[in-house]
Amino acid sequence: xxxxxxxxxxxxxxxxxxxxxxxxxxxPRKPGAGAAPAAGAxxxxxAGSAGRRAAGRWLVGFLRVVVILLIAxxxxxxxxxxxxxxxxPSVNVLRHYxxxxxxRLFASNGRLIADFGPExxxxxxxxxxxPLVRNAFIAAEDRYFWYHPGIDPFAIxxxxxxxxxxxGSGRRPLGASTITQQVVKNILLDQPMTFDLKIQEAILAxxxxxxxxxxxxxxxxxxxxxxxxxxxxxxxxxxxxxxxxLDKLTVAETAFLAGLPKAPTAYNPFTNPAGxxxxxxxxxxxxxEDGYITAAAERKALAEPLVPRAAGPPPxxxxxxxxxxxxxxxxxxxxxxxxxxTEGGLIVRTSLDPLLQRTAVDTLRNGLMAYDRAHSGWRGPxxxxxxxxxxxxxxxxxxxxxxxxxxxxxxxxxxxxLSETPASAEIGWLDPAPDAPPVGPAPPAVPRKGTLRPxxxxxxxxxxxxxxxxxxxxxxxxAPATQPTSxxxxxxxxxxxxxxxxxxxxxLVSLDxxxxxxxxxxxxxxxxxxxYNRVMDAKRQPGSGFKPFTYLTALEQGIPPSQKFLDAxxxxxxxxxxxxxxxxxxxxxxxxxxxxxxxxxxxxxxxRVAEAVGxxxxxxxxxxxxxxxxxxxxxxxxxxxxxxxxxxxxxxxASFDELGLKVTPALIDSVESPEGKVxxxxxxxxxxxxxxxxxxxxxxxxSNQPRIADQASVFQLVTMMKGVVLRGTGVNAGKGIDRxxxxxxxxxxxxxxxxxxxxTPNLVTIVWMGFxxxxxxxxxxxxxxxxxxxxxxxxxxxxxxxxVLDWPxxxxxxxxxxxxxxxxxxxxxxxxxxxxxxxxTASSPGENPAGPPTASTAAxxxxxxxxxxxxxxxx
Numbered sequence: 001x002x003x004x005x006x007x008x009x010x011x012x013x014x015x016x017x018x019x020x021x022x023x024x025x026x027x028p029r030k031p032g033a034g035a036a037p038a039a040g041a042x043x044x045x046x047a048g049s050a051g052r053r054a055a056g057r058w059l060v061g062f063l064r065v066v067v068i069l070l071i072a073x074x075x076x077x078x079x080x081x082x083x084x085x086x087x088x089p090s091v092n093v094l095r096h097y098x099x100x101x102x103x104r105l106f107a108s109n110g111r112l113i114a115d116f117g118p119e120x121x122x123x124x125x126x127x128x129x130x131p132l133v134r135n136a137f138i139a140a141e142d143r144y145f146w147y148h149p150g151i152d153p154f155a156i157x158x159x160x161x162x163x164x165x166x167x168g169s170g171r172r173p174l175g176a177s178t179i180t181q182q183v184v185k186n187i188l189l190d191q192p193m194t195f196d197l198k199i200q201e202a203i204l205a206x207x208x209x210x211x212x213x214x215x216x217x218x219x220x221x222x223x224x225x226x227x228x229x230x231x232x233x234x235x236x237x238x239x240x241x242x243x244x245x246l247d248k249l250t251v252a253e254t255a256f257l258a259g260l261p262k263a264p265t266a267y268n269p270f271t272n273p274a275g276x277x278x279x280x281x282x283x284x285x286x287x288x289e290d291g292y293i294t295a296a297a298e299r300k301a302l303a304e305p306l307v308p309r310a311a312g313p314p315p316x317x318x319x320x321x322x323x324x325x326x327x328x329x330x331x332x333x334x335x336x337x338x339x340x341x342t343e344g345g346l347i348v349r350t351s352l353d354p355l356l357q358r359t360a361v362d363t364l365r366n367g368l369m370a371y372d373r374a375h376s377g378w379r380g381p382x383x384x385x386x387x388x389x390x391x392x393x394x395x396x397x398x399x400x401x402x403x404x405x406x407x408x409x410x411x412x413x414x415x416x417x418l419s420e421t422p423a424s425a426e427i428g429w430l431d432p433a434p435d436a437p438p439v440g441p442a443p444p445a446v447p448r449k450g451t452l453r454p455x456x457x458x459x460x461x462x463x464x465x466x467x468x469x470x471x472x473x474x475x476x477x478x479a480p481a482t483q484p485t486s487x488x489x490x491x492x493x494x495x496x497x498x499x500x501x502x503x504x505x506x507x508l509v510s511l512d513x514x515x516x517x518x519x520x521x522x523x524x525x526x527x528x529x530x531x532y533n534r535v536m537d538a539k540r541q542p543g544s545g546f547k548p549f550t551y552l553t554a555l556e557q558g559i560p561p562s563q564k565f566l567d568a569x570x571x572x573x574x575x576x577x578x579x580x581x582x583x584x585x586x587x588x589x590x591x592x593x594x595x596x597x598x599x600x601x602x603x604x605x606x607x608r609v610a611e612a613v614g615x616x617x618x619x620x621x622x623x624x625x626x627x628x629x630x631x632x633x634x635x636x637x638x639x640x641x642x643x644x645x646x647x648x649x650x651x652x653x654a655s656f657d658e659l660g661l662k663v664t665p666a667l668i669d670s671v672e673s674p675e676g677k678v679x680x681x682x683x684x685x686x687x688x689x690x691x692x693x694x695x696x697x698x699x700x701x702x703s704n705q706p707r708i709a710d711q712a713s714v715f716q717l718v719t720m721m722k723g724v725v726l727r728g729t730g731v732n733a734g735k736g737i738d739r740x741x742x743x744x745x746x747x748x749x750x751x752x753x754x755x756x757x758x759x760t761p762n763l764v765t766i767v768w769m770g771f772x773x774x775x776x777x778x779x780x781x782x783x784x785x786x787x788x789x790x791x792x793x794x795x796x797x798x799x800x801x802x803x804v805l806d807w808p809x810x811x812x813x814x815x816x817x818x819x820x821x822x823x824x825x826x827x828x829x830x831x832x833x834x835x836x837x838x839x840x841t842a843s844s845p846g847e848n849p850a851g852p853p854t855a856s857t858a859a860x861x862x863x864x865x866x867x868x869x870x871x872x873x874x875x
Contacts, residue, residue, distance in 0.1 A: 088200055089188045091208045097220050099123065099232070101345025101674055105328055107352045108519075108669070113318050114325045116342060122235035123345045123674040126219035130247050133234055134218060135292040136258035140283045142179040143290055146214060150180045150205035179221050180205040182261075186224055227257060228264030241269070241307060251293055252301035255283040269307045277306045319410075320361040322527030324352055324518075327536055328667050335680065336671075345674035350667055351517030356510060359797045360520040364508045364767070365409070367790035368525055371769065372502035375778050378460035379500060380468075385416055387467035392418065395428045396447040402469055407501040407529035415472040415496065417464055418449070425452045425464055427496050429472055450474065456498035472496040501525070505772055507534035507646045508790065509665075510765040510798060513657035514703070515685050516666045518650075519763075519798075532772070535646045540770060542649060543640040543783070544601040544729075545746030545755045546627065548656065548717055550638050551598050551606075553613045553621045555713040559841065560833040561720050562818045564591040565608040572607065572635050581607060581639070584747075584782075589821075596822045598720050599728030601745060603639055610638040612841035624662075624708040625652040640746060649757055650766045656718060656742070657759045659807065660709035711810045712830055718742045718807055719815075719828040725758065727823070732788035733758050737795060739804045745783035750776045756787040761805040763798060767791045 102117030138145050144152055177185065184204040189197055208217065227237035234257060238244050242253050249257070259279035260267055269276040281302055288298040318324075328350060332341035340346070382405055385391060385398050399416050408414075415429035430445035453475070457464070464470075475497050502525060510520045523533035532538070555561070567589040572579045583603045589596075597605035610618050618638060619631035627644050631637060647665055654663035663684075670681035688700045721742035725734040729745040733756055743758025752774045756767045767787040770777065777786070809815065813828050818835030827835065 088204060091184075091188070091204055091211050094183070094187065094208065094212060094216075094220060097216075097223075099224055100343040102236075103329075103332065103342060103344065103346040103348060105325060105348045105350055107318070107350060107354050107357075108517075109354060111318075111354055113321050113350065113352060116325070116329060117345075118343060119232045120230050120236050120240070121223065121232040121345075122239065123223050123233070124235045124246065125675065126215050128246070129219065129222055129234065130249075132251065132254050132292075133246055133249065133257070134222070135290075136254045136283060136287055137222060137234075137261075138179070138218075139286040139290045139292055140255075140258040141182070141261060143286070145179050145218070148178060148180075150178065150207075150209035151202050152178050177201070178205065180208055180217055183217055183221050183224065184208060186226075187220070225261050226264060227260045228268055250301065250304065251287075251297055252280065252284070252304035255287060255301060256280040256306065259283045273306055280306065318352070318354055318357055320522070320527065321352065321357055322531065323523030323533045323535065324350070324357070324521045324667065326531065326533060327521065331667060332671070346679070347672040347674070347676075349669045349672075351512070351515075351519060351669055352521075352667075353519040356520040356794075356798050357522075359794055360508045360510060360522045363790050363793040363797075364506050364522050365525065366793065367767075367769070367786065368502040368504055368506050369499075370789075371504055371777075371781075371786055372500065373459075375781070376503065378463060378498075380463055381417075381470050382414070383469040385467040385469060387465065391416075391467060396430060396445075399428065399430055399469065400445060405471075405501060405529075407526040408471055409499075409526070412471045412473050412499050415450075415470055417466050417468045417470065419466055420461075420464055423457075424454070425457055425461075426450075427452060427470070427472055429474075429496070448474075450496040452498055453495050456496075460498055471499040471501075473499050501529070503771070504769060504777070505530075505534060506767070506769040506787075506790070507538070508765065508767050508794065509535045509646055509650045510763060510794070511650055511654060511663075511665055513654040513663055513759065513762065513764050514701070515682070516651070516654060516663045516705075517669070517682075518665050518667050521667075534768065534772075538645060538768075538772075539643040540645070540753050540768060540774075541640050541642065541748040542627070542644050542755060542757075543746035543748040543753055544603075545649060545744050545757045545783070546622070546638070546640040546642070547598060547601065547606050548721060548744055549621045549625060549627065549652075550610050550613070550618050551594055551720065552656075552709060552713060552717045553618050554594065554609050554841075555716045556621075556710050557613055557617070557839075557841070558830070558833070559594065559609075559613070559839050560829055560835070560837065561595045561716055561827040562593050562820075562829075562835045563838055564593050564821075565597060565605045565612070566590065567592050567597070567602050567605045570604055570607060574636075579636070581636075592822070593818075593820045595720050595723060595818075595825050595827060596820045598744070599723045600822075601724075601729050607635060607638060610635065621709070625655050626662075626664075627652050640748060646766050646768050649755075650764055653757050653759055653766065654764045655708060656714060656721070657761065657764050658703075658705070659711045659718070659810070660707055660714040661703060661705040662708045663705060712813050712828075715807060715810050715813055716828040716830070719826070723825055727825075729782070729784040730756060730758065730788055732784055733791050733795075735792055737792065737799065739799065740806045741795075743791075745788065747782040747784075751778060751781045752776060754781060754783040754785070754787045756783050756791045758788075758791050758795070760795070760799065760802075761807055762802055763795070765791055765794060765798070767794075 099121060100117060100119045101121045101123045102115045102119065104115045104122070105113040107113050142152070181201050184201050188204055189201055212220075223233040223235075225234075226232055227234070229237070229240045231237045231240045235246055237257055237260070238246050238249055238253075241257070242249065244253070256269070256276065256279075259276070259282065262279070266272060267276045267279045284293070284298050284301050287293045288295055293301070328348060329341065332346065332348065335341075336344065336346070383402050385395065385402075391398075395416050395418060399414060402414055404412075404414055413429045413431065415427040418426045418428050420426070426449060428447060428449050431448050432445055433443040450472075452460075452472075460470075473496065475495050505524050506522075507524065508520070508522045509518060511518045521535050523535045524530050554563075567583070569588070570581065572581065581603055584601070588604070589602070592600075592602060592605055594605075594609065596602070597609065615633055615635065615638070619633060622628055622631045626648055628642055628648070632642055651663055651665045654665070655661060657663075666682050666684060668680075668682065671679045673679055683704055685701050685703055688702055689697060690699055721744055722740060724730045724745070725741045725743050730743050733743055734741050739760060741758060741760055743756060746755030746757065747753065753768065753770045754777055755769075758765060767790045769783075769787050769790075809828070812831045814831075815826055816829050816835055817824055817826050829835065833839075
């Protein structure tokens with residue numbers, strides 16, 4: 001056995017010179033031991049090295065896979081980002097958020113008249129939204145709003161788990177959208193939500209938080225969100241549900257509104273009061289948990305009723321102001337354009353007086369009904385039910401299915417004739433149920449029965465049969481002797497008034513002459529039936545209402561009111577040869593003063609006045625006062641054979657009232673932006689001391705209206721027009737009114753148009769009656785007979801509380817009594833005038849200063865009805 005190896009000895013034999021090593025000598029082994037430990041150690045070293053190499057190779061492979069996955073994930077993420085962000089709208093558009101906001105119109109007393117626009121929204125800046133309202137919506141919709149970056153990851157996870165656990169349960173998925181996401185969805189992604197859109201919503205929400213502050217985002221949300229009852233935004237909803245501004249809401253009311261965004265229809269308090277109350281109470285609990293209200297405030301709010309009985313969508317404040325609203329809307333469009341006028345949230349303060357508007361509607365309707373009853377027969381039922389044996393049992397159900405005619409007034413009811421005898425008729429009618437909800441199905445109406453008044457039954461007896469559906473108005477028993485009015489319905493009694501919608505139409509406008517502010521305007525019987533505004537749009541002949549402009553032309557030329565002109569036959573050049581005009585009354589008075597000619601509306605004397613002063617001068621006066629844009633130079637126009645409008649006549653007569661200052665009717669006082677910036681205001685009258693003036697000093701108003709006629713001459717005319725009401729054709733207008741009134745009647749050829757144009761020193765009112773398609777109102781139906789009583793009824797109400805004034809006498813005018821040959825009158829005379837003196841006129845009788853009628857004037861005169869008969873402007 002060889003010696004043991006010593007330190008430093010080689011383990012292998014030396015290499016031979018050929019470069020080949022020899023095999024190592026076998027080491028001897030002891031039986032059972034010896035070489036085995038050495039071989040195990042070598043094997044262990046070899047195995048460890050191999051393991052490390054394998055682990056290294058696995059780690060390298062894993063890292064390669066990770067890198068590849070990261071690269072692939074980044075590429076997929078980039079491609080996905082590019083996919084989801086492709087075509088996304090820019091959030092920068094919300095930097096200048098201008099939602100469609102309805103324009104609101106207010107009356108002169110601050111009462112809301114109407115609002116219009118594509119969406120019912122009232123914009124409120126963030127600073128004007130009470131903290132209570134802001135906090136309530138945050139508690140209900142996004143309690144971590146002030147802390148998240150636009151999306152709420154915890155809410156997303158919570159919603160995902162909820163939705164997975166309730167798949168197929170039919171339950172509504174749990175929402176996870178933040179307020180920021182809702183803003184994005186409602187404005188930038190306004191379409192049905194899909195998975196792709198949900199990702200895009202989150203991306204845009206993150207971007208939006210980088211662009212706008214939390215306060216800006218919350219303001220957008222609270223002005224944009226839909227809250228039911230066709231309202232958008234918290235301010236409009238507060239008005240619709242509670243008829244309150246935001247700062248007047250209680251805690252309970254605020255919580256109710258904050259609970260609506262989740263499901264406005266489901267939580268409608270009028271159709272689902274229990275669900276709405278439960279949702280409100282949940283919001284109150286959240287507000288208390290989040291520290292926005294105290295436990296005591298929560299308990300108090302929980303005790304409040306959900307919605308007061310009187311709440312709900314408030315009724316239109318002025319339901320009969322449709323004509324006025326349409327005229328204002330058109331003026332706003334003309335001034336600001338369609339978009340700003342209807343979506344710009346304009347705050348429009350008008351001159352409308354609610355009391356006078358209601359009075360104008362009632363008095364005009366009463367006058368039209370009185371005319372219809374006096375000049376028209378019963379025109380039959382509006383519908384028919386089967387008069388069989390089932391009528392007595394089923395009439396209420398069948399009657400409920402009949403639609404009212406568009407022109408039927410709200411105070412009228414549909415009724416059905418159940419039976420009739422030679423002396424009376426029994427009518428079944430339906431009374432709306434009390435306390436009907438403003439939204440949702442109405443409770444069934446209450447069936448009632450009554451009998452027609454004897455006078456009404458006699459009026460329609462020949463045609464009334466069982467099953468006829470008629471319009472009735474309940475009246476107290478015993479029935480009044482006067483005709484029923486269109487005022488609010490009275491308590492039901494046994495008697496019913498039989499009603500029918502007049503076929504005749506009418507118009508009324510009233511304005512303040514000092515400023516031109518239109519205080520009331522009614523353009524027809526019913527705006528619901530016809531939106532055609534007969535004040536603004538109907539071109540009608542004024543008849544004798546034009547005569548004052550001819551007499552004013554004479555007065556400006558120095559002709560005194562006592563000067564006489566001949567009332568006798570006259571032949572003038574007409575369209576088809578000689579024209580022979582006539583007067584309303586047969587016979588001729590001979591020479592009469594201008595005072596009598598105007599008071600009695602004498603056609604022939606008026607034509608001679610026009611000849612004397614010159615037709616072109618009359619034309620200048622008419623155009624200056626705005627009666628027409630271009631006066632037709634032919635003599636029938638002197639008697640009112642020309643086209644004008646009720647509003648033009650109102651402006652012209654207001655200029656009389658202001659003694660020659662030009663008055664332009666105005667519907668709007670001012671227009672403001674939603675932020676309160678004044679965009680436009682009327683400048684007809686300026687106040688010199690309103691800003692910084694002393695409270696002890698009354699406002700000093702200065703008119704900016706131009707002068708269009710001599711003050712003294714217009715005062716003379718106004719004095720003459722007083723005689724029209726005192727002694728002439730307009731006496732019906734002054735009955736029962738103990739104050740100075742001036743005016744002029746107007747009746748056109750064939751009695752097609754009936755006017756009364758009248759004024760006091762502080763109010764001008766014009767009334768017109770006629771058919772839309774011109775036809776006769778009836779023989780001897782004049783403006784003094786049918787329009788003056790309407791004027792009188794309106795002015796009796798309108799003048800209550802106004803001071804009794806007279807027109808101040810201008811310098812150089814003296815009031816003197818003179819003989820009119822029809823009595824005595826007090827006239828106004830200038831310094832160089834005296835009763836009985838005559839003034840040489842500009843042209844002699846018979847001269848035509850306009851020259852012979854041209855082809856155009858002849859053609860124009862043929863378009864007027866019956867000019868050659870000489871009846872236009874007859875009374």
